[in-house]
Amino acid sequence: MRAVSDPTREGTRPAGNAAGVLPLREGALPVAAIAAFVAMIAVARLAAADPTGSRVLTAPTAWLPRAGEADAMLGIDHRSEGAAVVGYGLGGLAEIELGSETDIRAGTDETERPSPLVLGRAGFRLGARQDTGFTGMPAIVFGVRTTFAAHGHEIHQPRASDAYLVASRDLGVVRLHAGVDALSASASGRRSAAQLRPLAGVELHPPMYPRSTLFGDIAWQPRLDAQAGPQLEWLLGIGVRYQALSWAAVELAVRARQAEDLGASTVMIRLHTALAH
């Protein structure tokens, strides 16, 4: 058994948000995907062990689990909304994730505050570990996430998918994550085209506290509005992770959304475990 570093995922964007919107032109996504594949396959080889954890808090990382390694995240926030995600390392090259989350918010009336939407989510991440192609190379992952079930909301046929390319580098005291995310969503028959948004995250490991990690990230997620259609809003998160056991870590985090005031921020606690055979 081994311990995981961190997790989480998601992002949002506000209603009527227009700043920084980069709609993908027709055919751009396949070209970008193929380019990312070619780059990744070219450098794909086994390298030294990377840190673990598929997310900082919301933003994805480029860390991949080793072959046959499984990790799990269980979380709950102060509104009693739960999350559970299980990941499995596929051959040291990829990871498949399956779980349920409430990171996406949805509403039927713009005057009301959007409420969490329970969604089944699955993801597939394919990448290369750091230092694989050359010394100093960051870890790179191309991932796709999609929803496959929705419960507990009146909104009709909510769906959300995103494809991201993220790079991560462990610099010792600091771990940096940066990437770009293409997000698309639909609700009540209204669909938004894929839009590009940045991803970023940082982790600090103070040498005097070897079991503790401070982290922060920014990511984007759709907010599903039955009348206005899907819109993107950012999510900003900060937190602390404590490696309580070699195979388990607990983290406490706060996440703010673009469409919410600071008082409406979400406080959450999450447990991460990793098992290797």
Place this chain on the structure above:
Amino acid sequence: MKQMNGVILATVLGTTAIARAQPAPADPSPPGNSTGSAGDSAGNPAPTGSPAQPAGSTASDPGPLLGGQTDAPADPYAPKSHRREVDRKPINFPEVLTTPTGWLLPAGVLYSNNALDTGGGVTSDNRVGLGDVAEFGIATTDQVRERTTSQDKPEQIQPYVTASFRLGIDENRLFPGEPGVTLGFRKSFERNHHGQKTRIAELTLVASKHLGDRVALHAGGALWDASLQSNATVPGGQDPPQEITLHGHGLKNQVRVFGGFEARPLAKSEILIDLGWAPEFCYQCDTDKIRLRPELSWGVRYEVASFLHIESGVRVPDIGNSNLLDAQIFGQVTFTSFALKSAVESLK
């Protein structure tokens, strides 16, 4: 007496010299083997261990008939194994992720691929290799999709049962560097769904070639056909609804090129990418009631055990419209078995 002692001494020395000049026995004589240490049937002294011949040596001698130096007869009474050893060389899979390869299953090998995806698709593909030159399979697919109008979201028709037969030539069989080539035909059973009767068929010719130990390429062409006919009842005296076929739309709407790529950066892990096509029916569209949609898939195949592979990845059913929402995450398990091959070998 002194003369006799001299003869004895000379005999001993001569025998010793001859014995030392004999080649080392291939293997220590098994217990109970009368020809081992006691000598062979001709009465010649059996070779004995020498300082240069430690017990347990595994050096093998094929015997004088095969160019070796010693004759090591086998025990005629030793129990014979009724189970022939089966050559279990690594299997080249008949599919990348959704497209066929130019490789066939070895004779007698059973193959079963079972998949789930986030689009609600559940599929199973079961095949058997025939004589190293052909392959037969029954499968259910979730790739065939339907929609009522062009504005609707395409939905899978499933289960959609197909049967397939492929024949071909192994890689490097005819000449060095020759790619594996297969000619395959897949045909569906008639499917009634939402008051519509549909069928599909696909003829494929594909070549696959290993480029070194870690990379393989696949390229091929497919000739598709499909039919659509309404099940609606018509008043007596009127003709039934006309059947619409893909071949009625012209050859250019039937022929498509597909391909795939495999890379094995790690010993038990492969990265797979392929681009294929799948038919889509639109029941109330004025034109293009039957269309072929491009489908891009990528993923990883991980060899958990020699008989078990796990594959997972992403499939975008209509990559042409860059619609991320249709992307499906899939997971599938592939079993391969030499049991039938072993059984056949044991009968020979």
